[in-house]
């Protein structure tokens with residue numbers, strides 16, 4: 001049985017990078033379990049995932065690896081749930097839940113942590129980036145984040161993990177940990193999960209600095225387009241986006257030396273479902289301002305319905321909580337027997 005697992009941290013509002021790098025792809029994968037053409041549209045070159053089960057998780061335990069205000073975390077958890085649904089994840093066809101409501105995630109993470117050499121974790125670039133100069137003061141949770149992520153995936157015997165380019169290293173670590181478990185306990189218990197990375201829009205960059213990833217935790221709100229931004233905010237942010245003074249090039253290779261132009265062309269191509277080469281051809285020889293204007297119009301057209309639906313969903317917290325609870329029950333029904341199987345293999349006595 002193929003199982004798709006992915007998650008997003010409720011660390012702040014979701015942005016265009018989360019949408020193009022993750023959410024939109026999840027929706028297409030969800031559709032692909034019923035129809036093959038949608039999968040092809042996602043640029044994911046995988047055999048049919050028909051019949052796969054989808055688990056989409058609000059990974060609140062991961063969010064806690066950096067300091068969170070409790071009230072903001074609660075709000076973001078519901079807001080991210082609303083974003084999943086508003087973007088097109090159907091809570092009936094896919095399982096949507098909050099990570100901390102299925103305690104087996106934390107339990108399996110402990111078990112897997114006992115098998116994970118520190119040398120593997122020392123190689124993780126996200127820890128290096130997030131801990132920065134304060135490595136010694138960083139929490140253990142930030143360091144062991146990839147082990148929890150491995151547990152998230154393996155707890156469902158996940159086979160496919162749609163993520164942006166930035167998370168590929170963590171999925172590869174999950175494969176290594178699954179392999180270590182299987183070798184140690186003499187069984188092919190966990191499948192080796194595969195990252196599903198779409199080729200275009202895998203890494204959307206900050207609007208203020210084309211060398212930095214668009215991120216929820218960037219101090220500047222002008223660095224990202226939030227899914228709840230209104231038309232004026234979207235237009236203003238694209239207008240203020242960093243640019244250069246040259247005309248736009250007529251070939252994709254020339255974008256290599258122009259990170260900001262590359263980023264905006266990538267976003268335009270992704271939102272208009274074109275290849276980058278098609279988008280480049282469309283703007284060849286034009287001013288940067290033309291790209292910004294067309295991009296703003298396109299982004300408003302694609303994102304406004306999502307923002308509107310999110311606001312509607314957020315106005316009925318009881319219904320959101322009901323949907324999350326239902327997701328928790330469905331997730332736990334799959335996760336708990338898999339955790340018990342791992343405990344048995346490891347020799348733990350269960351009452």
Ligand code: AQP
Nearest residue numbers: 008009011017021022163164202203204214215216217
């Ligand atoms: N800029 C991006 N471009 C493409 N994909 C992205 N993703 C995140 N940023 C981009 C993808 O979104 C999914 C969820 O990511 P996450 O929120 O769990 O963690 P993150 O990658 O650390 O995202 P942020 O926005 O940078 O959050 P903070 O600032 O809280 O760390 C993943 O599939 C990711 O690849």
